[in-house]
Amino acid sequence: LYSEKERHYVESGIRQRFGDALSFNIGFFYHENEDVILQIDENSDNILEYDQLGSTDFIGVRANVQMNYLEQFVQNITYTYTKHNIFSGQDIHRLEGDAYNEILPYQPNHQVHASVYWMTPFGLAIDFNGTYISEQFRNRYRDQRRIGKRFFLNVDITQHITYHFQVFLLGRNLTDINTYDIIPILDSEEITSSLLFLGGFRLRF
Numbered sequence: 001l002y003s004e005k006e007r008h009y010v011e012s013g014i015r016q017r018f019g020d021a022l023s024f025n026i027g028f029f030y031h032e033n034e035d036v037i038l039q040i041d042e043n044s045d046n047i048l049e050y051d052q053l054g055s056t057d058f059i060g061v062r063a064n065v066q067m068n069y070l071e072q073f074v075q076n077i078t079y080t081y082t083k084h085n086i087f088s089g090q091d092i093h094r095l096e097g098d099a100y101n102e103i104l105p106y107q108p109n110h111q112v113h114a115s116v117y118w119m120t121p122f123g124l125a126i127d128f129n130g131t132y133i134s135e136q137f138r139n140r141y142r143d144q145r146r147i148g149k150r151f152f153l154n155v156d157i158t159q160h161i162t163y164h165f166q167v168f169l170l171g172r173n174l175t176d177i178n179t180y181d182i183i184p185i186l187d188s189e190e191i192t193s194s195l196l197f198l199g200g201f202r203l204r205f
Contacts, residue, residue: 001052002035013062025064032057040105040139051140054088056104077114082107086140103140106147110134123160130154136182150177164204172196 013027036053060082067075084104115129130153138145153174159167173179176195 001037001050004037005034006031007034007055008032021069022067023065025062025066027062028060029062030057030059038105038140041145042139053086055086057085057087059083059085072119074117075115077112080111082109082111103137105139106136108134108136125156125158125160127156127158128153147182150182151175152177158202166202166204168200168202170196170198172198 009029009031011027011029013025016024018024032055034055036056038051038053039048040051041047042049060080062078062080064076064078066077067073084107086104110132111134112132113129115127117125117127119125130151132149132151134149136147138147155171155174157169157171161167172193173195179194
């Protein structure tokens with residue numbers, strides 16, 4: 001495989017604030033890579049292989065709305081749309097029709113991440129966060145080998161007993177998505193386990 005190279009990268013956006021608590025951000029981005037290295041699941045057996053393209057560009061938009069009230073009630077939502085275009089490569093002629101030219105494995109078009117954090121007056125902090133990801137494909141040659149859209153939901157509950165002592169409960173992947181069917185996990189916001197609960201305490205010195 002050749003080393004992947006980034007040829008162009010452009011990003012521009014605007015930020016608008018509405019008072020001290022509310023802000024809106026929107027940005028547009030474009031970047032073009034040469035010798036793109038892909039991971040594919042050729043046989044749908046969760047054994048990944050590497051494949052390489054010639055040149056691919058990514059163009060999209062990212063929008064974010066955040067409300068922050070005195071660090072005690074925080075809402076945040078980010079939407080990202082990305083369009084991929086494969087426009088050169090040695091083996092692109094092996095693809096069976098123009099529709100296949102748009103397939104990049106494990107690269108969704110739509111992603112939404114949202115979170116709500118509430119610090120109650122009684123020292124109880126509740127943090128919900130969720131991630132929606134649209135349909136993806138396992139490899140670039142067979143569009144029927146697809147991964148359906150999915151939604152991950154997590155919760156963190158922390159009770160502040162004193163400044164130095166906290167009790168917590170974490171819930172991960174509450175929608176119980178089978179992550180073994182979704183590898184590789186490319187988005188760091190995603191959860192890599194099935195439904196999981198963790199509890200314990202924290203000491204601060």
